[in-house]
Structure formats: C-alpha cells, structure tokens
Amino acid sequence: MATRDEIADALAGMALFADLARPQLMGVASQFEEAFFPEGAKVLRQGISGSAFYVILDGDAAVVVDGSERTTLGRGEFFGEISILLGEAPIADIVARRPLRCVVLPGASIEAFLVEHPRVMFRMLQAMSRRLRNASRLRS
Amino acid sequence: MVDAILDADRPFPPGEYPVLVVGSGPGGLQASYFLGRAGIRHAVISADPGPGGMFRRWPFFQRLLSWTKPYAPADRHSREFERWDWNSLIAVEPELRGIQAEFMDGSSDFPSRPEMESNLTAFAERAGIAVRYGCTWETTRREEGPDGTAFVVGTSDGEYRCRQLILAVGVAEPYSPSPPGIELAVHYADTRAAESYAGKRLFILGKQNSGFELASGLLQWASRITLASPSPAKTSIETRSLVGVRARYVQPFEDSALGGGVDILAASIEGIVQVPGGLRVDLKRSDNGLPVSLEADEVIAATGFTCPLRDLPALGVATFGQSRLPAQTAFWESATVPGIHFAGTITSGAPGLKKHGIPSYSGAVQGHRYNARILVRRLAETAFGAVPEHPEVAVAALRDYLLAEATRGPELWHQKAYLARVVTVSPDDGIRDRGILPLAHVLDTDGPDAVAMTIEADGQGAIYPVVYVRRAGRLAEHALEPHPLNDYEGSAYRRDLGAILDLVAPGSSAA
Numbered sequence: 339m340a341t342r343d344e345i346a347d348a349l350a351g352m353a354l355f356a357d358l359a360r361p362q363l364m365g366v367a368s369q370f371e372e373a374f375f376p377e378g379a380k381v382l383r384q385g386i387s388g389s390a391f392y393v394i395l396d397g398d399a400a401v402v403v404d405g406s407e408r409t410t411l412g413r414g415e416f417f418g419e420i421s422i423l424l425g426e427a428p429i430a431d432i433v434a435r436r437p438l439r440c441v442v443l444p445g446a447s448i449e450a451f452l453v454e455h456p457r458v459m460f461r462m463l464q465a466m467s468r469r470l471r472n473a474s475r476l477r478s
Numbered sequence: 479m480v481d482a483i484l485d486a487d488r489p490f491p492p493g494e495y496p497v498l499v500v501g502s503g504p505g506g507l508q509a510s511y512f513l514g515r516a517g518i519r520h521a522v523i524s525a526d527p528g529p530g531g532m533f534r535r536w537p538f539f540q541r542l543l544s545w546t547k548p549y550a551p552a553d554r555h556s557r558e559f560e561r562w563d564w565n566s567l568i569a570v571e572p573e574l575r576g577i578q579a580e581f582m583d584g585s586s587d588f589p590s591r592p593e594m595e596s597n598l599t600a601f602a603e604r605a606g607i608a609v610r611y612g613c614t615w616e617t618t619r620r621e622e623g624p625d626g627t628a629f630v631v632g633t634s635d636g637e638y639r640c641r642q643l644i645l646a647v648g649v650a651e652p653y654s655p656s657p658p659g660i661e662l663a664v665h666y667a668d669t670r671a672a673e674s675y676a677g678k679r680l681f682i683l684g685k686q687n688s689g690f691e692l693a694s695g696l697l698q699w700a701s702r703i704t705l706a707s708p709s710p711a712k713t714s715i716e717t718r719s720l721v722g723v724r725a726r727y728v729q730p731f732e733d734s735a736l737g738g739g740v741d742i743l744a745a746s747i748e749g750i751v752q753v754p755g756g757l758r759v760d761l762k763r764s765d766n767g768l769p770v771s772l773e774a775d776e777v778i779a780a781t782g783f784t785c786p787l788r789d790l791p792a793l794g795v796a797t798f799g800q801s802r803l804p805a806q807t808a809f810w811e812s813a814t815v816p817g818i819h820f821a822g823t824i825t826s827g828a829p830g831l832k833k834h835g836i837p838s839y840s841g842a843v844q845g846h847r848y849n850a851r852i853l854v855r856r857l858a859e860t861a862f863g864a865v866p867e868h869p870e871v872a873v874a875a876l877r878d879y880l881l882a883e884a885t886r887g888p889e890l891w892h893q894k895a896y897l898a899r900v901v902t903v904s905p906d907d908g909i910r911d912r913g914i915l916p917l918a919h920v921l922d923t924d925g926p927d928a929v930a931m932t933i934e935a936d937g938q939g940a941i942y943p944v945v946y947v948r949r950a951g952r953l954a955e956h957a958l959e960p961h962p963l964n965d966y967e968g969s970a971y972r973r974d975l976g977a978i979l980d981l982v983a984p985g986s987s988a989a
Contacts, residue, residue, distance in 0.1 A: 341655060341800055342708070361708075364746040365764035368708040373829065374798035374805040376813035380922050386955050388833030388895070388936070427955070437814075439798065444835020446937050 342367040345441060348395050352414040354465065357457035366458075369451065370441035375434040382418055382432040389428055390442050391418045397438035402431040410435060419462065422448050489608040490521035492636030497521075497857070500631070501646030502529050502609045504843045505822015505850060507598060508567050509644050510607050512854035515570060518862055521640075522607070523633060525614040529598040532650050533591050538669050539695035542594055543687060543724050544842055545587040548579040552886075560888035564844035565589055567601045568851065577601050588726070610635070615647070618789050620815075627817050642861055644853075646822040649801050649841070651786040654779045655683075659750030662757055663777035666692065675699045681759050681774035683747055685711040689780035690727035693740065697729060704772060705730070706743040708764050718939050719836045745770060750777055785824055790815075803827030808919040809856045810849055819857065825849045830896040830918050834937040838896040848889045848897055852914060868910040871901055873985045876909055877976050880931045884943040884958075884966045889914045890933040898930035898946070903983045921946065921953060927982045945975065949982050 346367040349355040355363060372395070375381050381399060382389050393416045401408045401417070408430065411417055421428040422445040443451060452459040497513060499506050502524035513520045524531070537543070542565065548554070550562030554576035560568060565578040578597040582589060589597070602609070617632035621639075631638040652665040666688045672695055680700040682689045685707040693703050705711070712722040713731065723731075733740040745761035748769070752758075757777055761770045784802045791797055796805040796814040804820060805813040806828035812818040820827065826840040828849075839845030858864035871879060883890060883899040890897060900912040904926040912928075920930045930946040934957070942960040946953060956978045958971060976987025 343655065359767050361746050361762040361764055361767040365708045365744065372799045374796060374813070376796075376805060376807070379813075380918075383831075383921055383953070385953060386831070386833075386921065387957075388831065388934070390832065390835060437796065442832075444832070444937070446835055 345370065345372060345395070349393075349441070352393070354393065354414065354416060354458060354461045356461065358455065362455070366455070367441075369447065370443050373440050373442045375438040375440070377434055377436050377438075379434045379438075380431055381434060381438065381440070382421075382428045382430070384429060384431045385427050387427045388445070389418055389421055390444050391422055391448050392416060392432075392440040392442050395439040395441060398435040399438055400433045400435050402433055403429065416462070416465070418445075419448070419466075421445075488610050488613075490523060490610040490613075492633065492638055494639040495519060495521040496640065496862070497642045497644060498523070498629070498631055498638050498640035499644045499646060499821070500524070500615045501648065501822060502526055502602075502611065503532055503646060503648055503822055504530065504567060504598060505646035505648070505824070505846055506609075506644075507602055507605075507607055508847050508850040509646055509821040509854060510609075511567065511569065511601075511605050512851050514605070514607070516854055516858045516862070516864065518854070518858060521638060522609045523613040523615065523635075523638070524609050524611050525634075527611050528595075529602050529609070530595050532648055533594045533598070535667070537591070537688075537691055538666075539672075539691055540590050541586060541588040541726075542591070543588065543726065544844060546578040546582060546589060547587055548582050554579050557888060558886050560844075561886065561891045564842065564892075565594060565597060567598070567843070568847045569601075569605065574601065574605055577604075615788065618643075618793055620793060629817065642817055642819065642857060644819045644821050645787075645790075645824065646820070647786050647824070649783050649785045649803070649823050649826075651784045653782050653784045653800065655747070655781055657747045657749050659752075659757075660779065662750045662752060663779045666778060666780040669778060672696055672699050675776065677701050678775040679756065679773065680704070681706070681757075681772065681777045682780050683707065683777065684780035684782065685709075685723070685742065686780065686782060687724055687727060688782070689778075690723045690730055692778060692780055693730040694727045697733065697740070702739050702741075703730065704741045704743065704759075704774065706745045706747065706759075706761055708744065708746045710744045711742055718937055719935060720839060720842070721835070721837065743770070785827075790818070793818075798827070808916040808922070810853050819853060821850045821853060822846050828916070828918075830916065831921075833895040833934060836894065836935055836937055839892050839894075840896075844892045845896075848893060848914065852897075852916065855913070866913075868902075868912055871909040871911050873909060873983055874988075876901065876929075876983055877972060877979055877986050878967070880929070880945070880979075881943075881967050881971055881975060884931055884933060885964070887914075887933075890931065894941075895932055895934040895944070898932045900928060900930045903927040903929070909983055917946070920948070924951060929979065929982060943971075945978050947978060947982050 346363040399411045497520035499522040510522045544564035546565045547562045552558035555572035581593045581596040614634040621628045629643045652667040679702045682705045714722045730740045734742045744764040748760040756775045794815045810820045810825045898917045900915045928948045934944045940960045943958045945956045979986035
C-alpha cells in the first residue's frame with residue numbers, strides 16, 4: 339500500500355465510502371494519511387486526549403477496556419469517532435492484533451469532512467446504529 | 479596509482495564493524511557523533527561527496543525552510559539555544575553547539591543552502607566525524623549465525639558486515655504518480671534555472687511546500703501558474719503547526735485570491751497530452767467531479783519524495799504511506815526487522831501519538847537530532863552493555879525542575895507530544911531522571927510510577943505543558959493552562975503541578 343490511487347481503490351470497496359465517485363475518493367484519499375502499526379502496538383489509548391479517526395485497510399484491532407478485550411475490528415471498520423464527536427478522550431485502548439494498516443483523519447478535521455461528504459456521514463450513522471442495536475441486544 | 483593512494487586515505491574500508499551508518503546528512507552525522515561519544519566502534523559510508531548531500535541540491539530557491547536566530551535569548555553554546563536554532567546539530571561540548579549561527583550573513587533567519595552546508599561541514603570537522611564518501615549502498619542481506627543476526631551490506635567499494643545497521647539516507651527519491659502522460663512532466667528535482675521559465679505557462683502538480691516554493695520563486699518569470707492536487711491547500715498559519723504550506727510561500731495564495739495570474743485548484747489529474755503549441759492537462763474537480771482542462775507550456779510534478787530503501791522491503795522491512803517510510807518502533811528500529819535502525823528524516827516513520835493531528839518534527843533537523851541521541855543511548859544499553867546513569871532528583875526540586883524543562887527544554891519544544899522529560903518514582907530507588915524519552919514508549923510500557931512532562935499544541939493555537947502520571951500501572955493525563963508568553967515557572971504552575979506530583983511523589987508541593 340502506498341499511493342493515493344491505491345488508497346482510493348481500497349476505500350472504494352468499503353461500505354463507508356460506497357457512495358463516492360472516483361474524483362471524490364481521490365480527494366478523500368489525499369485528506370487521509372496511511373498509518374501502520376506492528377502487532378501489539380497501541381493505536382488509541384484509553385484516557386489520552388487528542389486522538390484521531392481511523393478506518394482499517396488491513397489487519398485486526400482489539401478494543402480493550404481496562405485491560406479486558408471487548409471486541410475486535412477488521413477491514414473496512416472504523417474507530418475513534420466517538421471520542422472526537424464527544425470531545426472526550428477514548429474510553430478504550432485500540433491495539434493491533436496483527437500488523438494493522440489504517441487511514442487516519444485528525445480529529446479536528448472530522449466535522450468539516452463529514453459535512454463535506456454527507457453520504458459518508460449517513461453510512462457512518464448506519465454503522466453506529468448497528469453497533470448500538472447489537473450492544474442493546476447483548477444487554478437485553 | 480593516485481587513485482590507490484587516495485583510496486588508502488579513505489576511512490572505513492569494507493569489513494566488519496559493530497555498527498554501520500549509511501548516510502552523511504544531518505541524521506548520519508548526528509548518529510555518528512553520539513556513537514563516537516558512547517565509544518561504539520562504527521563505520522559511516524555515504525554515496526555523496528561530502529556532508530549534507532541533499533542540501534547541495536535542494537531547495538531550488540536557495541534558502542531553507544528552517545530558521546536559526548543568531549541573537550536569540552540564550553547563549554549560542556547552551557542547550558537552551560537549541561530551541562531557537564533549527565539547523566545546528568547537537569553536542570555535549572559547548573563549542574560544538576549552535577554552529578549554524580556562525581554561518582549566517584544577516585540577510586535572513588533562514589540559512590541559504592551554502593550556509594547550511596558550511597554548518598554541517600564545520601560540525602563534522604570539529605567533532606572529528608569520519609565518513610567514507612563516494613561509497614554507495616547497493617544491496618542488503620541477512621545472515622543468521624550462532625551469535626545472532628548479522629547484516630551484510632554490499633556497496634560500490636565492497637561488503638560491510640554489521641550487527642546493527644543505522645540508515646540515514648533521507649527521504650529524497652523523487653516520486654511521481656502515474657496518470658497517463660506523466661512522462662511529459664518533469665519532477666521538482668529536475669526543475670531548471672528560474673529564468674528559463676520566462677513567459678511560460680506553468681502547471682504545477684502538487685500543493686505541498688515544494689509546489690509552492692516553485693510557484694513563489696517563479697512568480698516573476700512565469701506568465702501564468704496553476705497548482706492542482708485533489709485536496710485543498712492549507713497553510714501552516716491555518717493549521718498552527720508545520721503541517722501545510724509554510725508562511726514563506728504564501729504569496730501565490732494572495733495572488734490567487736486577487737486573481738493575479740495564479741490559480742490553485744482542488745482537482746485530480748486525469749492525464750497530460752501533447753497539443754499544438756504545448757501541453758493539455760486534463761483534471762477532474764474534487765468537489766463535483768466535473769472535468770477541467772487547461773493548456774500549459776511546462777508541467778512540473780512537485781509530488782514529493784520517497785525513502786530510498788532499496789532491497790529492504792524484500793528483507794521484510796514493512797513500509798507505509800506515499801513516502802514509503804519504514805514502519806518503526808518508538809525507538810526508530812524497524813518494526814519488522816530488528817537490528818535495522820533509522821536516523822534523520824526517515825524517523826518521521828515513527829509517528830508517536832500525533833495528538834490533535836500534529837505530527838512530530840522528525841522530518842526536520844530540529845526534531846530528528848534528538849531522536850539520534852536517544853537511539854544511540856538505547857543501542858548502547860541494549861546491544862553494547864552500557865549502564866545508563868539516572869541521576870537522583872530531590873523531591874524538593876522535582877516540581878521546579880519539570881517546570882524549567884517545560885519552559886526551556888528544546889527537546890520538548892521541537893518534538894511536541896512526542897518526546898518527554900521522564901522521571902520515575904519508587905520506594906527503593908527514589909526519584910530518578912530517566913532523561914528524554916519517546917512519549918509513546920512511556921505510555922505503552924509498564925514500569926514503576928513515573929511522570930512524563932511534555933509540551934503540546936492543540937492545533938487551534940494553544941501551546942501548553944501536559945503531565946502524564948503513571949501510578950500503580952494506571953495512566954492519567956493532566957494538561958496545564960497555556961501561558962501567553964509560554965513561561966510556566968510562575969506560582970500558578972507551581973501550585974497546579976505540585977498538586978499533580980503529590981499523587982505520585984508526596985511532598986512535591988511543599989517545597
């Protein structure tokens with residue numbers, strides 16, 4: 339993985355970006371940066387402010403709260419949005435379970451990005467609603 | 479015969495060395511300096527003919543992007559001066575510090591390329607750093623033996639064998655994307671003399687510093703300048719960090735805003751084709767996908783550089799991003815091939831926390847010079863049995879010591895939220911100064927109770943100290959208030975930090 343074209347190709351296959359045409363995807367690919375985390379590396383840290391929004395291109399990440407693993411996230415899934423939208427520090431560690439490649443958007447850019455791409459915002463709302471529904475089912 | 483005599487004078491002939499450093503830019507020189515001070519035998523090889531090869535070629539318009547203020551409010555030979563000097567290498571000996579200030583002719587606080595070259599050459603000479611110049615790294619292979627892994631580095635002069643390899647080869651290999659017709663463009667690296675663009679319609683692909691550097695330098699020559707890339711251009715003034723186009727290159731923005739012969743487009747390039755009388759550049763707008771075409775006499779791809787890692791990816795070194803930086807640990811070792819380390823601008827591949835989207839300044843001398851010092855100390859401890867000194871700090875002195883570091887520590891100012899002053903606290907060993915360490919390492923490893931002091935910025939204009947406390951294995955982050963003059967040594971800071979330190983080092987606030 340390296341070029342913007344390749345990142346745009348990868349994003350094109352993800353539900354979050356499924357409604358975007360190629361020029362828009364190229365714009366998105368140039369706003370996001372690629373990041374790589376070796377196995378075991380922390381991507382987000384519980385209680386530490388200033389984090390970002392991540393979309394997984396390849397690999398798996400564990401969601402760890404107070405040292406215990408709650409779930410894992412894989413290709414096409416995203417994390418970091420809750421702390422950014424609420425302006426709070428993350429409530430979980432995100433840890434690379436195996437080598438993890440992501441694209442990253444700084445927290446301060448997320449509002450403008452979502453407003454600029456309402457279809458991505460809609461898809462994100464859908465994904466978050468699914469998570470909320472699943473969490474509610476688990477509790478009930 | 480003459481060649482044979484000259485060759486005999488060159489240091490570090492091929493052979494076995496505990497450490498091999500590749501590169502003679504600021505990163506290679508700084509690593510070699512600290513290896514020498516640590517008493518670690520090593521060789522330095524470089525394909526260039528002298529120190530700082532990149533600065534012999536770029537930037538085109540002569541002056542660097544990094545400043546040095548010769549009359550800053552600190553003695554030139556002091557550690558504090560480093561905060562005001564982005565270009566000198568760092569040293570233990572006062573006489574080796576702040577060398578760039580000697581080579582400034584007063585016409586700008588941004589040194590010219592020859593001034594930077596003089597700075598690096600003087601440092602290498604005065605510090606006694608030897609380099610085998612004209613020796614090109616060509617191949618790398620790994621050999622597993624009974625004593626562990628060795629690297630065999632093939633060069634234009636023969637084979638070197640080492641246990642620890644430090645690569646400081648910069649991020650200087652021209653990169654171009656591959657739309658149809660890109661061969662009709664030239665890369666930034668092949669830009670000609672400014673006057674040869676007189677009267678030309680110029681299209682610049684890319685809206686980073688290199689694109690705007692060319693646009694600024696050619697305003698008086700080109701008949702029209704268009705810059706394009708998919709996302710909108712931002713200046714460092716807007717991002718309040720070194721992300722974005724630097725303030726030195728804002729003139730094209732003003733010309734664009736006033737309709738003065740410069741156009742700045744958010745569009746992706748579809749192709750370049752030859753047409754009668756010039757070139758046609760086909761674009762698609764990022765906002766609505768509509769096509770735009772324009773004619774130009776020249777197209778320059780200011781599309782950046784990649785890391786010349788040669789065969790290392792085949793050896794297992796993972797890379798990422800458009801610059802193909804190697805993925806690294808917090809101590810700048812390959813995340814996938816232990817024993818391969820990095821110095822210089824490549825260390826920006828160890829991103830740290832990137833809090834609020836603000837990157838480390840490892841891509842510039844003022845950031846990576848500190849990385850090199852930490853890397854060598856770490857290597858000395860882990861591979862050469864050095865026993866580090868961790869001076870004791872009296873509880874009564876802890877608070878003021880950390881506030882002085884926050885106010886004046888150059889490492890904290892140049893590597894915000896990336897490097898930290900760290901002390902550990904334990905009942906057996908008291909309070910120990912662990913030196914300057916990568917913040918990510920401190921936060922991500924277990925250990926005794928600890929305090930890490932950083933300087934951070936929120937990307938909205940505020941700069942403030944942040945104190946991280948690890949107590950009984952749990953981390954807490956405490957941001958102190960910003961100060962209008964960035965002076966954190968007053969009574970309010972003593973009160974606030976004292977209360978935080980009391981949690982882990984009781985009695986700190988009573989001093």
